[in-house]
Amino acid sequence: MSARFVFKAMIGFYIALFFLYLFGPLMVMAVTAFNTPNYPQAYPFEAFTLDWFVKLWNHRSMMAGLRNSVIIGIGVVLLSVPVGLAAAIIMGQISSRARGLYYLVTVSPVLTPGVIIGISTVIFWKDALSLTDVTRATFYNGTMLSIFGQSSFISAYCLLIIMARLQRFDRTQEEAALDLGASYPQVFWHILLPFLRPALISASVIAFLSSFENYNTTTFAILADKTLVTVLAGEVRQGTTPALSALAVVIISISIFGAVLYEVLKRREENKTTRTMRNAKEAERNETYA
Amino acid sequence: MSSRLFVILIPLIVIAIFAILSWRDTRNNPDPTRKGFFDRNGTVLGLVFIALVGFWMLFLVVLPYLYMVVESFHPKLSPSKRGGPDDVLTLMQYKSFFIEPLSGDMNTIHMWAFGYTIVISLIVTALNFAICYPLAYYMAQTGTARKVRLLMLALIIPYWVNEILRAFSLRLLLASKGLINQMLMGVGLTDAPIDFLGNNVGLFVGLSYAYLLIMVFPLYNAIESLDRNQIEAAHDLGAPWWKIHRDVVIPYAKPGIASGCTMVFMLSAGSLAAPQFLGGPNTLWFTSVVYDFFFQSFNWPRGAAYAFVLLSACIAFVMIVLRLFKVSLGETIK
Amino acid sequence: MSASVELDHVTVKFGQFTAVKDAALEIRGGEFFSFLGPSGCGKTTILRTVSGFLEPTDGAVRIAGQDMAGIGPNKRPTALIFQNLALFPLMSVADNITYGLRVRGMSSGERARKADELLELIALPGQGKKLVSELSGGQKQRVAIARALAVQPKVLLLDEPLSALDLKLRQHMRAELRAIQQQVGITFIYITHDQGEALTMSDRIAVMSDGVIQQIGDGRSVYDAPDTAFVASFVGENNAFAGQITHADADSAVVQTDFGPLRGRNPKALKPGDRAVLFIRPEDLIPVTGAADSTLSSYVTNVSFEGNMTHVYLNGQGAREISMSIGRQGGTDVPQKGTVTPLSYHASNAIVLPEGTMARE
Numbered sequence: 012m013s014a015r016f017v018f019k020a021m022i023g024f025y026i027a028l029f030f031l032y033l034f035g036p037l038m039v040m041a042v043t044a045f046n047t048p049n050y051p052q053a054y055p056f057e058a059f060t061l062d063w064f065v066k067l068w069n070h071r072s073m074m075a076g077l078r079n080s081v082i083i084g085i086g087v088v089l090l091s092v093p094v095g096l097a098a099a100i101i102m103g104q105i106s107s108r109a110r111g112l113y114y115l116v117t118v119s120p121v122l123t124p125g126v127i128i129g130i131s132t133v134i135f136w137k138d139a140l141s142l143t144d145v146t147r148a149t150f151y152n153g154t155m156l157s158i159f160g161q162s163s164f165i166s167a168y169c170l171l172i173i174m175a176r177l178q179r180f181d182r183t184q185e186e187a188a189l190d191l192g193a194s195y196p197q198v199f200w201h202i203l204l205p206f207l208r209p210a211l212i213s214a215s216v217i218a219f220l221s222s223f224e225n226y227n228t229t230t231f232a233i234l235a236d237k238t239l240v241t242v243l244a245g246e247v248r249q250g251t252t253p254a255l256s257a258l259a260v261v262i263i264s265i266s267i268f269g270a271v272l273y274e275v276l277k278r279r280e281e282n283k284t285t286r287t288m289r290n291a292k293e294a295e296r297n298e299t300y301a
Numbered sequence: 302m303s304s305r306l307f308v309i310l311i312p313l314i315v316i317a318i319f320a321i322l323s324w325r326d327t328r329n330n331p332d333p334t335r336k337g338f339f340d341r342n343g344t345v346l347g348l349v350f351i352a353l354v355g356f357w358m359l360f361l362v363v364l365p366y367l368y369m370v371v372e373s374f375h376p377k378l379s380p381s382k383r384g385g386p387d388d389v390l391t392l393m394q395y396k397s398f399f400i401e402p403l404s405g406d407m408n409t410i411h412m413w414a415f416g417y418t419i420v421i422s423l424i425v426t427a428l429n430f431a432i433c434y435p436l437a438y439y440m441a442q443t444g445t446a447r448k449v450r451l452l453m454l455a456l457i458i459p460y461w462v463n464e465i466l467r468a469f470s471l472r473l474l475l476a477s478k479g480l481i482n483q484m485l486m487g488v489g490l491t492d493a494p495i496d497f498l499g500n501n502v503g504l505f506v507g508l509s510y511a512y513l514l515i516m517v518f519p520l521y522n523a524i525e526s527l528d529r530n531q532i533e534a535a536h537d538l539g540a541p542w543w544k545i546h547r548d549v550v551i552p553y554a555k556p557g558i559a560s561g562c563t564m565v566f567m568l569s570a571g572s573l574a575a576p577q578f579l580g581g582p583n584t585l586w587f588t589s590v591v592y593d594f595f596f597q598s599f600n601w602p603r604g605a606a607y608a609f610v611l612l613s614a615c616i617a618f619v620m621i622v623l624r625l626f627k628v629s630l631g632e633t634i635k
Numbered sequence: 636m637s638a639s640v641e642l643d644h645v646t647v648k649f650g651q652f653t654a655v656k657d658a659a660l661e662i663r664g665g666e667f668f669s670f671l672g673p674s675g676c677g678k679t680t681i682l683r684t685v686s687g688f689l690e691p692t693d694g695a696v697r698i699a700g701q702d703m704a705g706i707g708p709n710k711r712p713t714a715l716i717f718q719n720l721a722l723f724p725l726m727s728v729a730d731n732i733t734y735g736l737r738v739r740g741m742s743s744g745e746r747a748r749k750a751d752e753l754l755e756l757i758a759l760p761g762q763g764k765k766l767v768s769e770l771s772g773g774q775k776q777r778v779a780i781a782r783a784l785a786v787q788p789k790v791l792l793l794d795e796p797l798s799a800l801d802l803k804l805r806q807h808m809r810a811e812l813r814a815i816q817q818q819v820g821i822t823f824i825y826i827t828h829d830q831g832e833a834l835t836m837s838d839r840i841a842v843m844s845d846g847v848i849q850q851i852g853d854g855r856s857v858y859d860a861p862d863t864a865f866v867a868s869f870v871g872e873n874n875a876f877a878g879q880i881t882h883a884d885a886d887s888a889v890v891q892t893d894f895g896p897l898r899g900r901n902p903k904a905l906k907p908g909d910r911a912v913l914f915i916r917p918e919d920l921i922p923v924t925g926a927a928d929s930t931l932s933s934y935v936t937n938v939s940f941e942g943n944m945t946h947v948y949l950n951g952q953g954a955r956e957i958s959m960s961i962g963r964q965g966g967t968d969v970p971q972k973g974t975v976t977p978l979s980y981h982a983s984n985a986i987v988l989p990e991g992t993m994a995r996e
């Protein structure tokens with residue numbers, strides 16, 4: 012009994028340590044966001060203030076970067092999710108001989124360091140878009156190149172997410188629809204897409220977040236523009252201000268809110284499933300007595 | 302420009318070869334269940350799919366890579382001279398990795414940076430495996446469903462905070478005026494602040510911290526599907542706990558381990574934020590070298606060459622891990 | 636409106652493997668036609684060839700006289716009820732039922748009306764808003780039928796539609812299916828490995844084994860006049876006695892078995908010296924009371940009383956046992972367990988067929 016107890020205590024201690032490692036730095040940073048000194052300091056806690064949040068709000072380049080980040084994020088979602096979907100569908104249909112190579116090429120961006128993706132994107136598109144003056148003027152800019160560079164690997168994330176769900180698709184669903192007279196495109200819109208909806212939603216969320224947080228690729232691809240993250244990097248390089256801590260607090264709050272929301276939605280979904288299962292049981296019972 | 306244009310031909314040739322192969326395949330082995338691609342998706346949708354994937358594969362993945370490689374075999378030229386008679390194929394950028402072109406000395410700085418980056422990345426990978434394995438095992442095999450879900454959320458939330466801010470938070474802790482030094486001095490363990498950032502402790506911690514999650518999840522996924530009875534059977538046979546892990550759990554979780562290790566290695570070798578913000582002033586991380594070629598000396602071909610060296614190292618690492626663990630790429634990336 | 640279906644020497648191959656071999660038959664319009672055979676014999680393959688998911692490697696499928704080559708499943712006048720039903724889990728019951736009408740461009744108002752009508756037909760009125768997952772097994776079954784009937788197919792194809800239901804419900808659904816068929820009057824092609832289902836519902840049955848159609852006929856002829864040893868052993872209970880033919884004429888033949896010479900009908904005109912199997916149904920065996928046509932005797936291993944019937948099991952040839960069913964009308968004595976009992980039968984009830992593959996027990 013005591014050995015078991017020691018074991019349990021050890022595991023508990025280890026987990027506590029792990030999460031201290033994970034959360035400790037963030038919590039210290041959070042405290043500095045509410046402390047008055049100019050240098051972000053958690054201890055001694057001099058006085059409570061919300062000034063740093065105001066400073067953050069008034070930080071022009073950060074807000075401009077935020078706008079760019081959102082635009083790029085949306086662009087990446089609009090490009091990567093359809094690409095990932097198409098790639099997953101082709102993965103299921105491609106002849107087995109070509110599948111190995113196809114898989115290798117499609118997932119290679121996941122295994123490539125982001126810096127390299129950024130560099131190759133810039134080098135390639137600079138020349139490709141310079142072929143005509145019009146393309147150079149319209150497309151050769153940081154936003155466009157960031158969307159291209161990030162989509163290179165984010166599409167692969169989307170592919171993997173969508174493929175995982177597609178593998179669970181019951182082919183007879185498709186056949187049933189065809190048999191009832193649906194055309195292949197109708198099967199796609201009416202049957203396959205609704206089935207993939209959860210995967211498409213999570214792919215969109217992941218795509219947006221990955222794009223929003225990306226530094227390694229974007230720092231090259233953004234050229235002379237700025238995203239929130241590259242502005243942050245500049246700020247951190249120059250020095251430290253509690254306004255950055257304030258930003259972290261905002262992000263953490265949003266993510267906790269998101270997590271809670273997710274949990275609530277999931278609960279609701281679960282309740283719904285249990286209700287339908289209860290109804291089915293009920294129906295089954297009635298049938299035997301009828 | 303001709304060598305650059307040639308790049309475009311390579312993928313087209315590969316695609317053509319596969320098209321011919323698959324056409325011959327279907328002709329020789331007719332299969333009543335297989336339908337042509339355009340029959341199965343409709344012409345319009347089929348074209349859209351192919352256009353999307355083709356654009357991605359060609360213009361976002363293959364061509365940029367190849368183009369970067371070709372660029373690395375060119376000299377650095379001003380824009381006006383590009384495509385001119387001076388724009389020849391050359392190995393000089395790769396040579397410069399070994400021998401500094403201006404002085405003619407051994408380029409120890411860059412070679413050292415490269416070796417250092419690789420070694421530290423390996424250490425960080427091993428470290429993260431050691432830290433994450435117990436937690437992954439606990440979550441996958443011991444914890445109750447409710448606890449696991451909670452732990453999962455707790456794991457994910459910090460990762461919504463981006464890399465830069467996470468590095469920043471560590472800097473607040475580890476700086477000479479940071480909380481840890483305050484504590485150490487407060488307790489009296491040390492009189493002067495320890496320079497954690499200068500001696501690269503900050504860099505190690507930063508890299509490890511940044512990629513904890515990347516290691517936990519593949520491990521968790523792999524261990525989770527292990528049948529609990531197998532562990533209990535081994536336990537009943539009297540195997541000590543470390544033997545159970547060595548002989549049952551770890552062999553089973555191999556794909557997950559391979560996946561976590563390759564990802565962590567790749568991310569840390571290619572990391573830019575942690576070395577920039579947590580590395581000491583004398584530490585030269587290889588990506589920082591590449592970064593400087595692009596943003597300070599504007600020597601793109603040499604940057605491309607260095608990037609290709611880094612990419613080759615990553616590919617080599619992936620291959621070695623796959624070989625070592627005897628798993629396929631498909632098992633690794635899920 | 637119904638249509639005939641003709642399989643003109645259809646062969647279907649998966650790579651080197653032949654799943655259906657030279658199937659030739661014609662199903663009349665309005666007929667209830669069953670394919671009966673053990674698992675893996677190619678029944679589903681035939682159905683999928685008719686519905687257009689598979690193209691025959693050889694031969695042709697004709698529906699209402701029209702060659703179906705190159706016509707996709709969505710263009711054929713058939714509707715298929717899948718082995719697993721394949722209802723759309725994300726759609727409501729009503730949307731499921733009217734999906735075929737939706738892809739034909741029917742307005743939503745009209746579809747709603749049609750849905751109500753069909754829900755009435757399958758005795759699920761007012762349940763259109765439910766999700767499929769809220770239904771019981773039998774209800775799902777009926778929704779699948781309604782969904783197929785909604786598109787007014789000329790041929791309805793059913794792939795073991797009742798296999799997922801429990802026994803009682805299955806029997807109920809048999810009657811219901813038959814009634815629906817008579818009501819809508821279209822051709823039904825029904826697949827099953829359950830001979831009870833095939834015998835009770837069908838106008839005609841095709842018995843299949845290993846991709847080959849063994850016999851086509853109505854229930855009675857398949858049961859009473861099997862063409863092959865496989866059909867004799869697969870349809871209904873049967874006792875098989877293998878051996879060599881010693882005497883044969885136009886009407887009957889005598890097979891030398893482990894139980895001595897046994898006589899039976901000789902529809903295949905076998906000749907002395909041929910290897911053959913003689914089949915006697917359990918209900919045709921009678922304990923010897925007096926003079927009899929043919930007799931054999933064996934050791935009684937078990938007797939089980941089942942109310943309307945008593946089953947007696949005796950040692951048979953090899954691993955197979957002989958079974959005998961005794962009804963109550965005859966007033967015959969039931970043999971005792973542990974005794975050696977002589978049995979007899981009327982030679983006209985036994986049939987001699989060429990040796991061949993038997994159904995696995």
Ligand SMILES: Nc1ncnc2c1ncn2[C@@H]1O[C@H](COP(=O)(O)OP(=O)(O)OP(=O)(O)O)[C@@H](O)[C@H]1O
Nearest residue numbers: 334649652654673674675676677678679680681828
């Ligand atoms: N797509 C396929 N590729 C290769 N072989 C197949 C394919 N589909 C079916 N087969 C094979 O063809 C044979 C007949 O299959 P089929 O599904 O028609 O059997 P069935 O009579 O419907 O059996 P069950 O009663 O189990 O449904 C089986 O041996 C099966 O393994």
Ligand SMILES: [Mg+2]
Nearest residue numbers: 678679718794
């Ligand atoms: Mg079948």
